[in-house]
Structures are given as structure tokens and as C-alpha cells.
Amino acid sequence: MANTLVFVSAFCIMAVLVYMGRYSGRVRVTHHRIIDASIAQVYAQVEDLGQWSAWCPWLERVPADAVVLTGGGASKGARCEWTDAKVGEGAITHQRLLRGQEISQRLRLKHPFTVQGISTWTFVDVDGRTEVTWSVAGRVAFTMRMFASTVNGALAFDLRYGLDRLAALLEPQDAPRYTIDHEGLRDVSPCRYVYKTYSGPIKALAVTMQTLLAELRQQLGSRNVQPSGAPIAVYLKTNIKLRTTVCQLGLPVADADIGDMPVREMPAHRAFVVTLHGDYSALEVAWYQAMQRLTQESIRPDQRIAPFERYHVGPGEADRNNCVTELHIPLIVN
Numbered sequence: 001m002a003n004t005l006v007f008v009s010a011f012c013i014m015a016v017l018v019y020m021g022r023y024s025g026r027v028r029v030t031h032h033r034i035i036d037a038s039i040a041q042v043y044a045q046v047e048d049l050g051q052w053s054a055w056c057p058w059l060e061r062v063p064a065d066a067v068v069l070t071g072g073g074a075s076k077g078a079r080c081e082w083t084d085a086k087v088g089e090g091a092i093t094h095q096r097l098l099r100g101q102e103i104s105q106r107l108r109l110k111h112p113f114t115v116q117g118i119s120t121w122t123f124v125d126v127d128g129r130t131e132v133t134w135s136v137a138g139r140v141a142f143t144m145r146m147f148a149s150t151v152n153g154a155l156a157f158d159l160r161y162g163l164d165r166l167a168a169l170l171e172p173q174d175a176p177r178y179t180i181d182h183e184g185l186r187d188v189s190p191c192r193y194v195y196k197t198y199s200g201p202i203k204a205l206a207v208t209m210q211t212l213l214a215e216l217r218q219q220l221g222s223r224n225v226q227p228s229g230a231p232i233a234v235y236l237k238t239n240i241k242l243r244t245t246v247c248q249l250g251l252p253v254a255d256a257d258i259g260d261m262p263v264r265e266m267p268a269h270r271a272f273v274v275t276l277h278g279d280y281s282a283l284e285v286a287w288y289q290a291m292q293r294l295t296q297e298s299i300r301p302d303q304r305i306a307p308f309e310r311y312h313v314g315p316g317e318a319d320r321n322n323c324v325t326e327l328h329i330p331l332i333v334n
Contacts, residue, residue: 025148027115029155030135033163037170039100039123042130045166046103046121049073049080049092055165057158058109061087061296086296088112092119107136112295113151114141132166134159153240157288164282177321178278180286182293186273188328191266193232193250194220194258202243206280209233210316212249219261220251228254234266234308269305271328280315280323290327305330 035042045051050073053059059067062082071078076094083089088111095118096104103121117138124131136155140148168177196212198205213231220227229252237246248264274290276282294301301307311317312324 025139025141026137027117027140027148027152027155028135028137029152029159030133031156031159031163032131032133033160033167034126035130035132035163035167035170036172036175037130037167038128039125039130041170042132042166043100043103043123045169046132047074047094047097047099049078049094052080052092055162055169057162057165058082058087058090060165107138113154115139115151115155132163134163154288157285161285161289164285174321176279176281178276178282178286180282180289181275181277182290183273183275183326185331186271186328188266188269188271188330190268191229191232191252192254192263193248193252193266194261194263195234195248195250196262197246197248198233199246200244202238202245202284205233205245205247206315209249209314213251213314216249216251220253220258223257223259223261225253225256225258227251228256229310231311231314232308233311234264234306236306266308267305269302269330270333271330272299272301273329274327276323276325276327278321278323280320280325283309283325283327286325286327290329294329300332302330302332 045055050069053062053064053067059082062084066084067080067082069078069080071094073080076097079091079093081089081091088109090107090109093106094103095106096102101123105119105121107115107117107119109115115136115138117136120133120135120137122133124133136159140151164178167175168179171177194216196216198208198212200208217227232250232252234248234250235245236248239245250264253263272290272294274286274293276286307327307329310326310328312326313322314325315323317323
């Protein structure tokens with residue numbers, strides 16, 4: 001009997017190892033961004049690891065005393081290392097510095113996933129502006145191999161967010177920009193809303209939203225009904241890989257008589273709220289950041305209630321830098 005158990009255990013372990021071996025575990029992500037600043041300005045921010053806390057996506061929530069700099073910060077061999085119980089840990093080490101042209105670094109990230117590899121930066125002048133390319137190539141830990149594509153997607157958002165924050169430090173105030181504020185937990189009142197359904201690419205939602213909400217307002221106006229709150233978008237289904245979504249674009253109507261218009265009820269619930277101030281095109285980044293924060297705080301979303309956005313100042317109502325969008329993620333209340 002004991003020999004049988006040993007054989008079965010060994011077989012199971014071997015089967016898992018063979019299954020995991022089918023996946024390479026490689027990650028390779030690249031993001032480009034044109035920053036309205038000179039190469040000298042952009043390069044200086046990336047070269048000096050002491051400046052990274054101001055824009056690096058992995059250091060955003062790490063306390064200053066949890067970041068250790070060695071080697072001067074702006075020379076070959078300089079190293080930035082951090083450890084935080086919630087955010088995780090990691091290290092960046094300069095390997096090659098070609099002033100104004102390229103930087104190569106050794107990268108190690110740990111928690112929520114482990115990645116080791118090379119981080120590469122290139123800088124190209126574009127009529128006085130700088131085209132920045134940030135690439136990460138490496139492997140995830142063996143036990144994470146089957147999730148390499150998920151890690152790839154997460155790193156893609158990280159690189160975009162980092163370059164956006166870097167640009168915000170250097171570009172003129174009227175350049176497209178955004179900030180993401182984590183408001184925390186909030187009790188959400190029940191909401192009755194009329195709606196139209198959108199199904200299609202995420203990138204087309206902003207334009208279509210304005211048309212559908214205008215149609216809803218016109219229909220309510222013909223019934224002498226005014227919306228009782230800011231417009232919302234309730235996300236029923238989203239495919240991140242295909243970048244498509246199915247959502248209800250709605251206007252709150254309280255208890256007004258709206259005739260035969262389609263109407264839904266959102267129950268009262270508790271939610272984690274994040275506010276995006278500025279460029280609406282950053283909504284995907286804001287949602288990613290919100291879900292990252294839930295993971296770090298060990299907060300569980302309630303899958304029974306659809307997440308939604310509330311547009312206090314929506315696309316088309318103001319300059320894109322002045323848009324104000326709330327993201328609501330319903331939570332499980334213990």
C-alpha cells in the first residue's frame with residue numbers, strides 16, 4: 001500500500017511537471033509613448049533611479065523608507081530595491097547606459113507574480129519631442145508558467161501607466177493627462193435607470209456613448225422627465241483579450257413614470273470607488289489599477305452585481321483633462 005501511494009504521488013508530481021513544461025513562461029512587453037519634452041529631460045528621469053518613485057508604477061504605493069538606492073542612482077551598477085508587505089518587492093539594476101539613446105536594466109519583480117528579465121529603454125528625437133520605448137523581456141517563475149499571458153497583460157498596463165506618469169511630470173499643463181484617485185469603500189444607494197445597450201469594441205464606446213445618452217435624454221424629454229443623477233455605464237461582460245464589452249448606458253430616473261422605456265434596478269450595495277480625473281482614454285488603466293488595489297488590500301468583488309462607471313463630467317461635456325469618472329466595484333460584505 002505504501003509503495004502504491006509513493007508511486008501515485010510521484011506520478012502526479014511528474015504529470016504536473018510535464019504539464020507545466022508545455023508553457024515557456026516567457027513574457028515580452030513593449031510600450032511606446034511620445035513625450036512632449038526633450039530627450040535630455042526624459043533620459044535624466046529614467047537614468048536617475050532616485051527619481052523613479054515619482055512615476056514608476058511599481059513604486060507608487062511603496063513608502064520612501066522601504067526603497068533602497070545604491071550606487072548613486074545614475075550610473076552603471078546603480079540599484080533601486082523595494083520591499084512592502086502589500087505592494088510586494090522588486091529591484092532595478094542599471095546594466096548599460098548610452099547617454100540620450102538607450103538604457104538596459106536587470107529587472108526582478110515578486111508579488112503578485114515573480115518575473116526576472118531585462119528592462120530596456122530607447123529614446124528618439126521627434127521634432128523636439130521624445131519617442132520613448134520601454135520593453136520588458138523575461139520569464140515568470142516555473143509555477144506561474146501557465147499564467148504567463150496574464151502576466152504579460154498586467155505588465156503592459158504597468159508600462160503604459162509608468163510612461164503616462166512620466167509624461168505628466170514633464171509635459172505642458174495643457175497636454176493630455178490624468179490622475180487616478182482611490183477613494184476607498186462607499187455605500188451605494190439603489191438606482192433605477194433607463195438604458196440602451198452597447199456591444200462592441202471598447203475603443204468605440206466613448207463616441208457611441210454620447211450618441212446613445214443623447215437619445216435617452218431626448219426620449220425622457222418627450223415624457224417631461226429629467227434624469228435624477230449622473231449618467232452611468234453598467235458593464236455586463238468584458239473580454240480583455242478581444243477588447244470588447246457589453247454594457248448598459250443609462251440615466252437614473254428615480255421613481256419617474258417613463259412609459260415603455262427599458263428600465264433596470266441596481267440594488268443598494270457597498271463598493272470600492274476609484275475616480276479618474278482627466279483623459280477618458282485612460283479608463284482601462286484606471287480599472288486595472290482599481291483591481292490591483294483590491295488584490296493588495298485582499299478585498300473581494302461581488303460578482304452578482306455588475307461593476308459600473310458614473311460620469312460626473314463625461315466625454316464631450318468638457319476638455320478631456322477635466323473629465324471626472326467614478327469607477328464602482330461592488331464588494332462582498334462579510
